[in-house]
């Protein structure tokens with residue numbers, strides 16, 4: 585059997601060591617003679633699990649004490665609605681910076697709940713580029729400013745943190761959480777669906793500064809209310825215990841691997857390898873400006889739809905899975921999240937070379 589590498593954008597590959605551990609303790613977790621998914625979420629052992637997960641995640645991502653970490657359901661899309669419900673206050677208005685599909689989708693959902701202004705920060709010429717990030721002169725009018733630092737579909741990443749003055753910065757980090765070091769204190773809220781860089785689908789992490797908790801509008805459903813969830817340790821209803829458990833194993837695994845600093849170095853090395861290859865190739869191209877090239881999702885095309893389809897088909901036959909680009913964009917996309925080993929990128933480049941040679 586040839587070795588398979590899974591480039592899926594999400595749900596995405598998990599670290600092999602984590603899957604092996606989950607498999608090894610599936611039928612007998614913590615000497616209970618049951619699996620972790622069959623025990624009470626309020627039992628001592630499960631509470632120990634989530635307490636340790638909170639501690640490990642804080643250590644990994646260097647999260648200051650005045651932030652709470654919530655483990656919720658409903659995915660990133662649930663948060664698209666929860667954020668305006670929890671944050672709209674005195675000013676009655678939010679600012680949405682749009683740079684692609686996900687930031688625009690978040691803005692659209694927010695319109696159901698509040699008045700928003702939108703600013704398109706993506707400059708589209710020969711390349712996709714994010715321009716000015718200084719909003720300090722306008723941000724004061726808004727209860728918060730929302731953006732998406734990694735647009736998963738186009739592969740556009742924003743490395744500088746927008747300046748929003750005294751307003752509250754909210755970030756959808758679904759596809760780049762834990763991928764590189766960041767200064768959490770610049771953010772009011774960071775949220776992410778787990779299924780790209782944290783664990784399996786079904787659980788959503790919300791890192792929220794404490795002073796932003798307790799402002800939800802009255803009609804906010806309890807499951808979306810940060811205050812209710814924070815007070816009940818994210819257990820206002822039965823949480824997705826198995827997904828939470830898998831996330832806890834991923835955190836331990838990343839700590840063992842050297843933490844986010846080491847993860848970032850590996851991610852930089854993987855992305856550089858692929859972008860360097862793309863840049864010298866006359867067969868493939870990537871159209872994102874160098875300063876906004878995602879470390880996580882790398883898009884490329886041959887410029888020919890038929891050839892792209894053949895590429896995806898042949899790659900799959902060679903053990904390189906899920907390279908088809910998102911349907912709104914076409915082409916190819918290699919998602920190389922934390923769990924992708926450098927060998928996967930090397931195998932992809934070797935295949936790309938061979939394919940280019942045979943199809944030029």
Ligand SMILES: *Cc1c(COP(=O)(O)O)cnc(C)c1O
Pocket residue numbers: 594658659660661662686732734735736756757758759777778780
């Ligand atoms: C995948 C993704 C989403 C959607 O996440 P769900 O958990 O399916 O709601 C939102 N934002 C970004 C940046 C994503 O990558």
